[in-house]
Amino acid sequence: MPEKVVIIGSGPAGWTAAIYAARANLQPLVFEGAVREENRLKGTLPLGQLALTTEVENYPGLPAGSSREYLRTALPPDRQPYWVQENLPQPGHGINGPEMMELMRQQAVNFGTRIITDDIDRVDFQRHPFTITALGGQAVEALSVIIATGARANYLGLPSEDRYKNHGVSACAVCDGALPRFRNKPVVVIGGGDSAVEESTYLSKFASKVYLVHRRDKLRASKIMQDRAFANPKIELKWNRALDEVLGSPPPVGVSGVRLGSTVGGAAEELPASGVFLAIGHTPNTDFLRGQVQLDAAGYIVWTKPQRCWTSVEGVFAAGDVADSYYRQAVTAAGTGCMAALDASRFLSH
Amino acid sequence: MPEKVVIIGSGPAGWTAAIYAARANLQPLVFEGAVREENRLKGTLPLGQLALTTEVENYPGLPAGSSREYLRTALPPDRQPYWVQENLPQPGHGINGPEMMELMRQQAVNFGTRIITDDIDRVDFQRHPFTITALGGQAVEALSVIIATGARANYLGLPSEDRYKNHGVSACAVCDGALPRFRNKPVVVIGGGDSAVEESTYLSKFASKVYLVHRRDKLRASKIMQDRAFANPKIELKWNRALDEVLGSPPPVGVSGVRLGSTVGGAAEELPASGVFLAIGHTPNTDFLRGQVQLDAAGYIVWTKPQRCWTSVEGVFAAGDVADSYYRQAVTAAGTGCMAALDASRFLSH
Numbered sequence: 001m002p003e004k005v006v007i008i009g010s011g012p013a014g015w016t017a018a019i020y021a022a023r024a025n026l027q028p029l030v031f032e033g034a035v036r037e038e039n040r041l042k043g044t045l046p047l048g049q050l051a052l053t054t055e056v057e058n059y060p061g062l063p064a065g066s067s068r069e070y071l072r073t074a075l076p077p078d079r080q081p082y083w084v085q086e087n088l089p090q091p092g093h094g095i096n097g098p099e100m101m102e103l104m105r106q107q108a109v110n111f112g113t114r115i116i117t118d119d120i121d122r123v124d125f126q127r128h129p130f131t132i133t134a135l136g137g138q139a140v141e142a143l144s145v146i147i148a149t150g151a152r153a154n155y156l157g158l159p160s161e162d163r164y165k166n167h168g169v170s171a172c173a174v175c176d177g178a179l180p181r182f183r184n185k186p187v188v189v190i191g192g193g194d195s196a197v198e199e200s201t202y203l204s205k206f207a208s209k210v211y212l213v214h215r216r217d218k219l220r221a222s223k224i225m226q227d228r229a230f231a232n233p234k235i236e237l238k239w240n241r242a243l244d245e246v247l248g249s250p251p252p253v254g255v256s257g258v259r260l261g262s263t264v265g266g267a268a269e270e271l272p273a274s275g276v277f278l279a280i281g282h283t284p285n286t287d288f289l290r291g292q293v294q295l296d297a298a299g300y301i302v303w304t305k306p307q308r309c310w311t312s313v314e315g316v317f318a319a320g321d322v323a324d325s326y327y328r329q330a331v332t333a334a335g336t337g338c339m340a341a342l343d344a345s346r347f348l349s350h
Numbered sequence: 351m352p353e354k355v356v357i358i359g360s361g362p363a364g365w366t367a368a369i370y371a372a373r374a375n376l377q378p379l380v381f382e383g384a385v386r387e388e389n390r391l392k393g394t395l396p397l398g399q400l401a402l403t404t405e406v407e408n409y410p411g412l413p414a415g416s417s418r419e420y421l422r423t424a425l426p427p428d429r430q431p432y433w434v435q436e437n438l439p440q441p442g443h444g445i446n447g448p449e450m451m452e453l454m455r456q457q458a459v460n461f462g463t464r465i466i467t468d469d470i471d472r473v474d475f476q477r478h479p480f481t482i483t484a485l486g487g488q489a490v491e492a493l494s495v496i497i498a499t500g501a502r503a504n505y506l507g508l509p510s511e512d513r514y515k516n517h518g519v520s521a522c523a524v525c526d527g528a529l530p531r532f533r534n535k536p537v538v539v540i541g542g543g544d545s546a547v548e549e550s551t552y553l554s555k556f557a558s559k560v561y562l563v564h565r566r567d568k569l570r571a572s573k574i575m576q577d578r579a580f581a582n583p584k585i586e587l588k589w590n591r592a593l594d595e596v597l598g599s600p601p602p603v604g605v606s607g608v609r610l611g612s613t614v615g616g617a618a619e620e621l622p623a624s625g626v627f628l629a630i631g632h633t634p635n636t637d638f639l640r641g642q643v644q645l646d647a648a649g650y651i652v653w654t655k656p657q658r659c660w661t662s663v664e665g666v667f668a669a670g671d672v673a674d675s676y677y678r679q680a681v682t683a684a685g686t687g688c689m690a691a692l693d694a695s696r697f698l699s700h
Contacts, residue, residue, distance in 0.1 A: 016410040016681060023408055023528045025555040058373055060366040060684045061450055062411055063457035065424025074415030100411055107413035111528070174692070178373045178461070201699055205375040228699065306656035307676070326657070327689055331366060334410045335685020339677055342524070349551055349578065 002129035002141035003029050005344050008120050009148030009285075011048025012330045013320025015104035016337030017146045017344075022111035024345045029114045029142075031134060032105075039119070043152040044285055046117070047105070049321070050330055053097035054166045058175065059330045062100065064093035071099060075106050100330070120149075125292040125313045144315045144344040147293075147301060148337060149285040151321040151328070155278055156190070160246040168255025168275045169246060171282075173199035174329070177206055181254070182275050184208045188258050190243050191279035192216065197225040199279045204234040211271055213238045215263050238271075240264045246276050284322050293318075300325050309340035317343050352479035352491035353379050355694050358470055359498030359635075361398025362680045363670025365454035366687030367496045367694075372461035374695045379464045379492075381484060382455075389469070393502040394635055396467070397455070399671070400680060403447035404516045408525065409680045412450065414443035421449060425456050450680070470499075475642045475663045494665045494694040497643070497651060498687060499635040501671040501678070505628055506540070510596040514626070518605025519596060521628040523549035524679070527556055531604070532625050534558045538608050540593050541629030542566060547575040549629045554584040561621055563588045565613050588621075590614045596626050634672050643668075650675050659690035667693050 005021050007014050010032035021028035033039065033046040045051055056062065071084050079102050083091055095103070109115070118134040129141040153171030155161055161169055170176040173189075177199075187207040189200045192214035200210045212229060217239045219226050229235050240263045247257040247270070257272045284300045294302045294312035301318040304310050309317045319340035320333035355371050357364050360382035371378035383389065383396040395401055406412065421434050429452050433441055445453070459465070468484040479491040503521030505511055511519055520526040523539075527549075537557040539550045542564035550560045562579060567589045569576050579585050590613045597607040597620065607622045634650045644652045644662035651668040654660050659667045669690035670683035 012410060019408055019410055020524075020679075024524075024552065025528075057457075057461075058369055058688075059411060060362060060369055060454045060457060060687070061409060061445075063424045063453055063460055065420045066422075067420055069419040070415045070417055072416075074413050095411075103413055104410045107407075107410060110413055111407075174370075174374075178375075198696075198699075202374065202695075224700070303657065307653065307674075324657075327692055329370075329688050329692075331681070331688045332685045335682045335688075337410070338408075338679050338681045338685075342677055342679075345552075346548075349548075350574065 002143050004348055005029070005144045005146060005341070006031070006132050006140060006142035007146045007148060008132070009033070009048070009150055009320065009322070010046045010105065011050060011101070011148060011150045011320055011333060012104060013148035013150070013333040013337035013340070014048070015101070015108045016334040017148060017319055017341040018108035018113040019104070019111060020338050020341035021344065022108060022113045024341065026345060026348065027112060027114070029116065029140065030108065031116050031118060031120055031132070033119050034117050034135070036119070047098060047101035048150050049152065050097035050101045052165065053175070055092040055094055055096050056100050056330065057094060057178070059100060062095045066090060067095055067099070075102055079106070120288050122288055123292050125316055128315060130315070144317070144347055146317045146319055146340045146344055147289070147311070147322055148319045148340070149322050151282040151284040151325070153278060153282050154280045156243060156280070158243065158245060161276070164246050164248050164251070164255045164276070167251040167253070168248060169278070170275065171278045172328070173202050173277050173279070177203050182206050185274035186211065186272055187275040187277060188213055188271065188273045189277045189279055193220045193279070193281070194222055194225050195281070196279035197221040197229045199277055200235050201228055201232060203277065204232055207234065210235045211238050211273065212236070213241045213243060213260060215242050216240065240266070241269070243276070244268060282321070282325065282328070284325070286322060298325060309336055309343050315347055352493050354698055355379070355494045355496060355691070356381070356482050356490060356492035357496045357498060358482070359383070359398070359500055359670065359672070360396045360455065361400060361451070361498060361500045361670055361683060362454060363498035363500070363683040363687035363690070364398070365451070365458045366684040367498060367669055367691040368458035368463040369454070369461060370688050370691035371694065372458060372463045374691065376695060376698065377462060377464070379466065379490065380458065381466050381468060381470055381482070383469050384467050384485070386469070397448060397451035398500050399502065400447035400451045402515065403525065405442040405444055405446050406450050406680065407444060407528070409450060412445045416440060417445055417449070425452055429456065470638050472638055473642050475666055478665060480665070494667070494697055496667045496669055496690045496694055497639070497661070497672055498669045498690070499672050501632040501634040501675070503628060503632050504630045506593060506630070508593065508595060511626070514596050514598050514601070514605045517601040517603070518598060518625045519628070520625065522678070523552050523627050523629070527553050532556050535624035536561065536622055537625040537627060538563055538621065538623045539627045539629055543570045543629070543631070544572055544575050545631070546629035547571040547579045549627055550585050551578055551582060553627065554582050557584065560585045561588050561623065562586070563591045563593060563610060565592050566590065590616070591619070593626070594618060632671070632675065632678070634675070636672060648675060659686055659693050665697055
């Protein structure tokens, strides 16, 4: 018997799709990915990008509060955070990323979702039922599939960058820009495209100064975005510069500055900074899909119908960042996860 | 000085828009509506349709758990639920609708959202800045507006229907169908369109029997939907019948059956039922918008750009059920609330 719906991915989109599919009695099967060294290095661990963040302040419904009792009773003992298990003080004012993802995962489990802790090697969407084959070799047939494998932020790959992730190094200005650590202090943005300028503009509302660091002597950003950057008195362009090292002290202090190299043979330069924002793009996790479903030039899945989660293959749906290079928020991913599950449910009724 | 962004509505879409707008330093002003008798009768009270529900099981991130300590620390004393204030047992296994909405509201407040507790009388989107005038007479100017006034479920208006809301009477099969009270027991669906058939099919997965009650001798639903209803052995059509009364006992017992009248002069009939699902449509809360922004034939705001929350007026955005007659879930509304706020933020930067 083929599965009614197979969900690939374990971020907000995947678990929300599972919650809705389970409640529609579709007995969803989720491939949540596995903890592999390769996934750790790429930023594609189970539970998605949220698993790599600390406090989540902007997911609606989870404001600051004492979450100990809730986490203790909502999660099974072996999946509770260490500070609940060991009765240590709550590390922040609200829910953090991994905790939020455990809550969503458990909610899907509560309604009967089955989980396979493996990554996907390949899919065959040419024939229906579809075939999904895991890296470990397990193959399952499915009447419908929801792809929610997300995207990963691009980093430069510096050890110092890795060291201060969540402590001043971020790849999401919208997520982290409002944190107290950046208020009225200088920050650095790395990049030269529209999103680098947009994140610089966004950060200029909080920071005392935004250094926009770009490898070349002109921006790739559109004219209007460039004009905006040049007109903003808080944004200072650092041309022909590349990030050599993030400077700082061990967490919780974190980032205190950057050392910028020259891309044209000049001297290095150090700048004080409370944060470093990477804005050098994201990479959707769609390698395993090549040739099976329509992707755009950047590799994102194309939604083929306005306000729906349909893909180019009937019966295959996409949710979350794997099809959204624009908003990329936990709650938008969860929203499309719900939509994809309801789309799949209607597809299966026909 | 005009407001940067005014948000109209206080359901998941409105508060999520406020959270994101506040974190983008746009100092949002929310019109949350007021507690008026007229709003109570229409089902348009502050905090939206969720304020009228009990347990919310399908909002991702809030699984079953002990929420007392979380609600006590996250909400100010005067907005905590009575059972927290009075230290009574938790009434359910998880967060209920009004509690979830209070959490979202507080989260918006935490980031500096300002709130006016009034409804909107009229708007003027012909000139920029826009003008929004409240019922109480207060007028504010706004550079951008997010409309998140939602929709309300249509009911027949029977006193017995009102009596058992949340105790067997529901207008959302997807929200409530999986509740234990309906499992392996007969339920009644009122309606004759696609959504009535769809909800009947959905409920047939849980219920022992679904009586689909329709006033006429044929369905308005599309052919394919009708065929599906006729082919489903659990669905029994009750032609030329109308709901005269919901039968039951005082809560928590609730619905135990229905009395159906005849629309063609026949005798009344009583049926045992654990639930009554109204599927006679929704009405979007857009009366105050006539002539100001493009609405569809049913009165819903039209999103004018795929995967964005733009409306026909530049600078006016729509989020949640007021523009979505299809998914209508808390998490999809929250998702579009986030999108609308980011859309407004980008609009204001230009």
